[in-house]
Amino acid sequence: MLSLIVSMFIFSLSMSISPGPVNLTILTSSMNYGVNATFAFISGATIGFTLLLASVCFGLYQMIVIYPVLLDVITILGTVLLLWIGLNILRAKGTVISSQPHDEAKIPTFIQGALMQWLNPKAWIAAVAGTGLFSTGHIHAVLLVFVAIYFVVCYLSLVLWGIAGEKLASFLNTGNRARLFNIVMGLLLILISLEMCWRYFYH
Numbered sequence: 001m002l003s004l005i006v007s008m009f010i011f012s013l014s015m016s017i018s019p020g021p022v023n024l025t026i027l028t029s030s031m032n033y034g035v036n037a038t039f040a041f042i043s044g045a046t047i048g049f050t051l052l053l054a055s056v057c058f059g060l061y062q063m064i065v066i067y068p069v070l071l072d073v074i075t076i077l078g079t080v081l082l083l084w085i086g087l088n089i090l091r092a093k094g095t096v097i098s099s100q101p102h103d104e105a106k107i108p109t110f111i112q113g114a115l116m117q118w119l120n121p122k123a124w125i126a127a128v129a130g131t132g133l134f135s136t137g138h139i140h141a142v143l144l145v146f147v148a149i150y151f152v153v154c155y156l157s158l159v160l161w162g163i164a165g166e167k168l169a170s171f172l173n174t175g176n177r178a179r180l181f182n183i184v185m186g187l188l189l190i191l192i193s194l195e196m197c198w199r200y201f202y203h
Contacts (some may be wrong), residue, residue: 005145008134012150015126016157021082021189022116022123023161025108028089028185030165031172033107038162044113046155049123051114053150056127057143061135064128071124075200078119082193085116090186121196 017023022045029038056064064071117123134146172178 004134004142005149008130008146008149009153011130011133012146012153013157015122015130016150016154017160019188019192020122021085021120021193022113023158024185024189024192025085025089025116026158026161027165027168028182029108030162031168031178031181034169035159035162035166037107038165039159040110041108041113042155042158042162044110044115045117046113046151046158048114048117049127049154050147050151052118052123053127053130054147056124057131057135057147058140061128061131071128072201074119074124075121075197078121078124079193079197081116081119082121083190086186086189086193088186089182089189121193121200125196125200 026038026042026045029041035042130146130150131143134142168181172181
């Protein structure tokens with residue numbers, strides 16, 4: 001059982017800590033508004049993914065196996081959403097960084113974090129792959145352990161991305177570094193979204 005838990009932890013960490021649409025959004029938001037202001041989005045993203053993972057583990061996985069077109073539709077819709085977010089980051093001025101939430105309308109919210117996970121191709125791939133990897137027939141207790149481990153690992157990983165973004169603020173708050181950072185992050189998000197979509201359909 002210990003080896004299985006270790007495997008679950010490694011899988012969860014590799015999927016959560018690696019760069020993806022949600023991570024880049026947290027990094028950019030924390031850089032501009034601070035990790036405290038971004039914490040609602042972090043919480044929404046974590047809880048949203050946990051609910052997604054639980055849904056896949058206990059029902060949706062079988063439906064996706066029977067109707068794989070569902071994952072196709074989710075991937076397309078998610079890619080469109082992520083491209084829109086990437087363009088918004090790309091166009092953000094970012095000339096002066098303040099870790100104070102001075103413009104709450106632009107701070108990503110809890111609901112946006114949860115919704116982003118449900119339309120995030122990376123999240124669906126992680127949920128489906130993890131369920132297929134750790135599913136052991138009718139033993140639901142194993143999948144419950146997997147969901148619990150993923151929740152903790154995901155939360156901590158996303159908080160680390162938020163802290164990293166806030167630490168970047170002081171370095172980037174010189175000249176046009178913030179503007180260049182937003183351009184790079186926006187382009188990265190767009191490229192990652194397109195790459196995930198391409199890899200899903202043409203792997």
